[in-house]
Amino acid sequence: MSAFLTPPSAHEVHVWQWHLDVGDDDIDRYWQTLSTQERERTNQFRFDRHRRRYVAGRGELRQLLGRYLGLPAHAVSIEYGSDGKPFCTSAPRGRAICFNLSHSEHTAALAVSSGFEVGIDVEHVRPIEACVPVEVFSVREHAEFSAMPDAQQQAVFFESWARKEACLKALGTGFTLPPDHFEFDLSVRGDTVPRFVGGDAGEAAHWRIGDLSLSPACAGAVAARRTDWSIVRMN
Numbered sequence: 001m002s003a004f005l006t007p008p009s010a011h012e013v014h015v016w017q018w019h020l021d022v023g024d025d026d027i028d029r030y031w032q033t034l035s036t037q038e039r040e041r042t043n044q045f046r047f048d049r050h051r052r053r054y055v056a057g058r059g060e061l062r063q064l065l066g067r068y069l070g071l072p073a074h075a076v077s078i079e080y081g082s083d084g085k086p087f088c089t090s091a092p093r094g095r096a097i098c099f100n101l102s103h104s105e106h107t108a109a110l111a112v113s114s115g116f117e118v119g120i121d122v123e124h125v126r127p128i129e130a131c132v133p134v135e136v137f138s139v140r141e142h143a144e145f146s147a148m149p150d151a152q153q154q155a156v157f158f159e160s161w162a163r164k165e166a167c168l169k170a171l172g173t174g175f176t177l178p179p180d181h182f183e184f185d186l187s188v189r190g191d192t193v194p195r196f197v198g199g200d201a202g203e204a205a206h207w208r209i210g211d212l213s214l215s216p217a218c219a220g221a222v223a224a225r226r227t228d229w230s231i232v233r234m235n
């Protein structure tokens with residue numbers, strides 16, 4: 001087992017990132033650590049590349065959680081919320097490790113916190129038309145977005161998308177709630193707070209979103225329903 005990791009403090013969110021397109025040796029090593037359910041899930045991917053990326057995502061997730069928990073990767077127990085959010089049930093009493101995983105193309109990112117729910121999203125920047133055809137913006141956000149110069153729109157779109165998805169993943173609902181459940185001031189770039197959550201400014205004040213731009217080509221965000229934390233990049 002690799003070196004033990006000290007869990008995040010109550011005011012930190014640890015963020016890890018890794019590359020999902022790895023060689024056969026790594027895939028074999030990760031495969032050994034997956035649960036029966038995870039192995040079965042790999043059969044649902046039509047393309048080998050997606051299967052391998054899933055194995056590399058779950059495999060490294062288990063490695064890292066195991067290092068926080070002092071367990072071998074295969075012994076980390078993962079269960080699911082009603083809308084599919086994975087959570088860890090292996091933590092010893094008094095040491096609740098929360099996590100959330102995201103991947104976009106060959107990039108994976110993991111957020112780890114101690115005792116509070118967290119959400120993370122990474123998005124490779126691509127043509128906006130190639131995105132899922134859901135309404136991302138509220139009426140007010142849409143007006144702000146349309147008034148922006150074309151040159152800014154792509155970066156703002158993916159930054160906004162990542163913020164909203166990170167928030168919905170912190171809640172654990174994912175897109176069972178609409179993206180405009182969380183509304184932002186689009187003129188604010190980087191770390192931010194929502195303007196409204198479900199139309200409620202009071203609820204919005206409980207949230208904080210940390211910017212996680214991995215590169216100009218990859219936007220990202222980390223979200224939690226508390227304000228007294230910051231991102232610690234672990235690699």
Ligand SMILES: CC(C)(COP(=O)(O)OP(=O)(O)OC[C@H]1O[C@@H](n2cnc3c(N)ncnc32)[C@H](O)[C@@H]1OP(=O)(O)O)[C@@H](O)C(=O)NCCC(=O)NCCS
Nearest residue numbers: 057082083084085086101102103121169172173174175176
């Ligand atoms: C959660 C959701 C937004 C993720 O979208 P995505 O495009 O795959 O985005 P990401 O790569 O950022 O996230 C995927 C990871 O989020 C985690 N995840 C899955 N469901 C989640 C949820 N409801 N909340 C938070 N995280 C979730 C998983 O770790 C998943 O990766 P893995 O399966 O490889 O471990 C989307 O799947 C969704 O809206 N799900 C909820 C509704 C639903 O379809 N439920 C059916 C299952 S019960």
